[in-house]
Amino acid sequence: QQKVQQSPESLSVPEGGMASLNCTSSDRNFQYFWWYRQHSGEGPKALMSIFSDGDKKEGRFTAHLNKASLHVSLHIRDSQPSDSALYFCAARRGSALGRLHFGAGTQLIVIP
């Protein structure tokens, strides 16, 4: 069973629209979460991390964490064609240095 599950598998939004990506974990030991973005032919690049309940905003990107429900989301405001990529949620246990557990990813397509 995958410990980090992402939805939807793919998402299309118009340029300028809002994209919302979801991530749920099944392990209550996961305390630290990251969102990574991967463009075709490249390695994943960290977008942002979130470790505390609530919202964290960085520019057009807002992450939300609810530890009680083990749910993390990423919202992209004013989506741009350059945001088209594969987005991964990754989780780490508090006791384990470094090891990240990745979800299967959400493919985001921003339509010009």
Place this chain on the structure above:
Amino acid sequence: GPKVLQIPSHQIIDMGQMVTLNCDPVSNHLYFYWYKQILGQQMEFLVNFYNGKVMEKSKLFKDQFSVERPDGSYFTLKIQPTALEDSAVYFCASSPGGADEQYFGPGTRLTVL
């Protein structure tokens, strides 16, 4: 920003041969990682490495796998002998500390025939 390099980008070998994947991590980073991604599946942790030692490895890190970083040069993943199920994209990553953001390389696509 900081970049992790991986050499080669593609490698095709026959089953049973040895292969070494090379990673040039970010220069001041102390933690190093290998992840495996089979086409269409999620990225899976293989191993992390710090201060010359393996810190943690997953079930995917078979006995045929080994890692090292001799004298601060490339961080390498060696597979000997290779098996068909080793075909995947292997990503190297590095981070300043064990709890910090991990910087990923572009990956090495390994095809075992």
